[in-house]
Amino acid sequence: MAYTFRGGTHVREYKYTSKCPIEKMAAPDTVYIPLSQHIGAMCTPLVKVGDSVLRGQKIGDVEGGLGCPVHSSVSGKVTEIREVPTPTGQKNKYVVIENDHLDTVSPDVRPFGKAIQDTTTEEIIEVIRRAGISGMGGATFPTYAKISSAIDKVDCMIINCAECEPFITANHRLLLEQPEAVVNGAKILMKALKLRLAHLAVEDNKFDAILALDDVVDGSPLFKVSVMKTKYPQGDERQLIYAITGREIPQGKLPADVGCVVFNAETCAAVYKAFSLGMPLIERIVTASGDCLDTPKNLLVPIGTPYSAIADFCGGYIEEPEKIINGGPMMGMAQWDVDAPVTKGTSAVLFLSKKMNSRYEQPESCIRCGRCVRACPMHLMPNYIAAYARKHDPENAESYGALSCVECGSCAYNCPAHIPIVQYIKVAKSEIRDAKAKK
Ligand code: SF4
Numbered sequence: 001m002a003y004t005f006r007g008g009t010h011v012r013e014y015k016y017t018s019k020c021p022i023e024k025m026a027a028p029d030t031v032y033i034p035l036s037q038h039i040g041a042m043c044t045p046l047v048k049v050g051d052s053v054l055r056g057q058k059i060g061d062v063e064g065g066l067g068c069p070v071h072s073s074v075s076g077k078v079t080e081i082r083e084v085p086t087p088t089g090q091k092n093k094y095v096v097i098e099n100d101h102l103d104t105v106s107p108d109v110r111p112f113g114k115a116i117q118d119t120t121t122e123e124i125i126e127v128i129r130r131a132g133i134s135g136m137g138g139a140t141f142p143t144y145a146k147i148s149s150a151i152d153k154v155d156c157m158i159i160n161c162a163e164c165e166p167f168i169t170a171n172h173r174l175l176l177e178q179p180e181a182v183v184n185g186a187k188i189l190m191k192a193l194k195l196r197l198a199h200l201a202v203e204d205n206k207f208d209a210i211l212a213l214d215d216v217v218d219g220s221p222l223f224k225v226s227v228m229k230t231k232y233p234q235g236d237e238r239q240l241i242y243a244i245t246g247r248e249i250p251q252g253k254l255p256a257d258v259g260c261v262v263f264n265a266e267t268c269a270a271v272y273k274a275f276s277l278g279m280p281l282i283e284r285i286v287t288a289s290g291d292c293l294d295t296p297k298n299l300l301v302p303i304g305t306p307y308s309a310i311a312d313f314c315g316g317y318i319e320e321p322e323k324i325i326n327g328g329p330m331m332g333m334a335q336w337d338v339d340a341p342v343t344k345g346t347s348a349v350l351f352l353s354k355k356m357n358s359r360y361e362q363p364e365s366c367i368r369c370g371r372c373v374r375a376c377p378m379h380l381m382p383n384y385i386a387a388y389a390r391k392h393d394p395e396n397a398e399s400y401g402a403l404s405c406v407e408c409g410s411c412a413y414n415c416p417a418h419i420p421i422v423q424y425i426k427v428a429k430s431e432i433r434d435a436k437a438k439k
């Protein structure tokens with residue numbers, strides 16, 4: 001029987017691209033590499049305007065503290081270092097590089113050169129940090145830091161191949177086309193954490209991927225292909241951990257606190273590339289989809305490629321998009337700039353029409369149907385939290401567990417009154433944090 005969790009919802013899948021093989025997209029004439037693509041401090045630029053850079057060259061790093069270096073995805077010349085506002089109102093900086101289209105690779109890019117069984121945990125952490133790898137499922141937590149914080153604390157590793165958001169098929173294609181890279185990357189992470197078993201967690205709507213993984217694993221006792229029920233948000237790490245182990249993560253705690261660690265499938269493949277080729281994280285698989293795009297595709301995209309170049313590569317628009325989303329429609333971030341670049345956390349870029357977006361319009365009054373409560377995988381009462389958020393009452397919103405909300409959107413998806421529950425809860429969370437800070 002497939003593993004699952006309590007609550008959640010069945011969303012329309014719109015997986016138009018599940019049969020589209022990954023196409024390599026040529027780098028555009030100009031790339032915009034953000035100096036902050038991860039949780040942690042922004043990188044300090046290591047290049048200046050006028051410098052020549054090579055593909056895979058480090059161009060920014062964090063001086064102490066949490067964060068990952070960033071690398072150039074092309075060879076060419078730095079033309080600008082520009083400060084830009086992000087959709088969340090924070091500030092980021094882009095290193096703008098004019099591509100010389102020569103693809104000259106940096107001499108720093110070379111295979112690690114040691115057999116994995118002869119490698120220490122410290123060496124693995126160092127290689128992963130140097131390669132700038134952060135969680136590629138969207139969370140963007142630096143992978144080296146996740147390993148460091150899990151050492152001697154975890155007995156269960158889960159490789160997240162669930163991909164439960166509508167539209168996105170990037171991981172699905174990776175599992176079909178490069179299952180060895182995922183499994184070999186997982187082996188490196190297992191070596192770092194001294195673990196003898198990893199669960200490869202795949203939803204049961206990806207039967208071909210389950211077969212591909214079974215084939216590569218070939219009966220090895222190191223791996224278990226764990227089939228998950230197709231349900232949203234199965235890819236949320238709390239739900240994955242509960243479904244596979246029955247362990248629940250208390251509010252404010254991390255997976256390592258209940259002995260678990262979760263890595264995204266593409267993160268594993270990036271770890272494998274860092275060891276086998278020495279190539280840092282300078283490109284990723286992106287699902288380009290939505291009802292406005294002429295030809296939705298799965299693409300291997302250089303980091304720093306603007307969304308507009310992706311739309312052009314997919315044949316342009318059949319209808320002007322009303323909304324462009326970085327990530328999935330449930331948890332992704334709406335963008336105001338069509339020239340914003342792909343980053344390490346961009347699993348999809350969606351171009352959606354007004355019609356597809358319309359259900360979010362004109363909220364009505366709550367009819368107390370309870371659908372949001374039944375859908376909540378965190379067992380909250382989203383209707384009450386939203387109501388207190390509307391009244392700017394953070395104390396009561398917190399007493400109803402607002403801080404446990406993982407912002408999955410299952411409640412709003414099921415709300416017949418189209419109440420933007422998640423937006424209200426986000427406001428409540430921010431007011432709770434403000435109130436605590438003032439105290
Ligand atoms: S309240 Fe939060 S965790 Fe619960 S369904 Fe809504 S968004 Fe998801």
Ligand code: SF4
Binds near residue numbers: 366370372373382411
């Ligand atoms: S689903 Fe919407 S209408 Fe129903 S109880 Fe929740 S908030 Fe109210």
